[in-house]
Amino acid sequence: MSSTAFVFPGQGSQRVGMGRDLVADRPDLIESHYRVADEILGIPLTRLCWEGPAQELRAMPVTQPAVFLTSVVAHEVLRGHGVVPDVVTGHSLGEFAAMVAAGVLDLRDGLRLVRLRGELMDSVNRTVPGCLGVVIGVPVAGVEELCVRAAADTGEVVEIANLNEDRQIVVSGGLAGVAALLKYADEAGAERVLTLDVGGPAHCSLLSGIEEEFGRAIDGLDLRDPVVPVYSALTAAPVLDARQAAECLRRQFTSRVLWADTVRALTDFGVDRFVEVGPGKALSKLCQRISPDSTTYRTNDAPRLAQAVAALGAVRSPGALVR
Structure with missing residues (x-):
């Protein structure tokens, strides 16, 4: 049976203006998501996403919550149109948005985590x-x-x-x-x-010194077991419970991203539609090359999101890939 995977992009997918046209479809998300992000993080994240400047958006402590927020908003717009996934996954930073889509992590905790993640990674880069x-x-x-x-x-x-x-x-x-x-x-x-x-740098041993601090931040959260199947690109395997989710997020700093293996694992379990949910376009291209018989969609602007909605509006409810 056909199945749909939502794939969430990571750092490098950011661009000035990302997400702005999506809220024209759902203006309520300005208050429920963008204003919440500005307040929680204490930075004008909405303005930086929509207006830049690009150099400031590129800074890791800004980039990471900006991409995360845009991806979560795109997911909310899709869900509002009845487009839901059978399984979700994310590439690097994108795994945090995938955990939100899977019900493991909420928006507020996710924003704080990815902001801290960006700050810690930036601190390593300043030193080495x-x-x-x-x-x-x-x-x-x-x-x-x-x-x-x-x-x-x-x-x-x-x-x-x-x-x-x-x-x-x-x-x-x-x-x-x-x-x-x-x-x-x-x-x-x-x-x-x-x-x-x-x-x-990312996903290498240079970042081993920041794992402990980030792990303490994760330990302070109330993560939940997935309500939608979620695969970690660190293991190319399902995340079965909150404990595994916490471990995958903790290990991101030094572990490899096994994207090709993850896409193949999803294909083996019946996924033949990949939707890149967020500001990027690279993951959908990778998915198409790794799984050439699949169909891919993007949501990085309103017209492409509308195409995905038109094509996938009749997808069935999540949970088909639970094993």
């Missing part, structure tokens, strides 16, 4: 500047070997952060280490290498 790089066209084993070589040559951390596709791999670490890795990958015949403009 780092970045993310992308290698396309080199197998995982080859990238692993090049990471070891780059780390040895530069004395910096260089590790695989995301396995987005079998041939699209994101690496993370110190600036010099990632630069060396990209150079070596290019020399090894990579189809393309590039540096991502995300403001610092």
